[in-house]
Amino acid sequence: MSKNTVLALVGSLRADSTNQKLAEAIALNAPEHVDVLIHETLGNIPFYNEDIDVEGQVPAAAAALRAAANDADTLLLVTPEHNGTVPASLKNAIDWLSRPYGAGALTGKPTAVVGTAFGQFGGVWAQDEARKAVGIAGATVLEDVKLAVPGSMVRFAEVHPKDDAEVVEQIKGVFVALEESRTAAAA
Structure with a gap:
């Protein structure tokens, strides 16, 4: 079985982000044939603007994001919920990855x-909005791959997600669903 590279984009920029911790737990629980790479520089990418998206002049952080996404087999967006929707940093990454139109790193x-969020539903609104945005941007959205952990600020106040048995089981389910999607796409 060949290695599958999953690029994780974490929408929270906060140093003690529960979504960053969730991404770390996902990376730690990846099967042997999966490499999870967590992209660390979403906060350094300027807001998307066609005036600066010019060949040879693309900001370095945006170019690095595009290169990482192009090299990955799968993208995994790990998102908190900001005011009922996806955070600006993650939406901005989606915008950069959607260009050039029809041929961006998200295409196919x-x-x-x-993700995880403080509220009782674990950020499902933000996750739905992120699925909508990446789908419109040309990605193949894996609708069956879901994980929403509610009450993040309390639940992970003293326990890292990697040490939460229920979350680890849900992460294993994410990888099963990813593998099923990969197998179905190859058929």
Whole structure:
């Protein structure tokens, strides 16, 4: 079985982000044939603007994001919920990856969305909005890959998600669904 590279984009820029911790737990629980790479520089990418998206002049952070996404087999968006929707940093990454129109790094890229949030539903609104945005941008949205962990600020106040048995089981389910999607796409 060949290695599958999953690029994780974390929508929270906060140093003690529960979504960053969730991404770390996902990377730690990846099967042997999966490499999870967490992209660390979403906060350094300027807001998308066609005036600066010029060949040879694309900001370095945006170019690095595009290169990482192009090299990945699958994208995994790990998102908190900001005012009922996806955070600006993650939406901005989607915008950069959607260009050039019809040929961006998202075009046809299998993409899953997971996350955790303080509220009782675990950020499902933000996850739905992220799925909508990446789908419109041309990604192949993996609708069956879901993980929404509610009550993140309390639940992970003293326990890292990698040490939460229920979350680890849900992460394993994410990888099963990713593998099923990969197998179905190859058929």
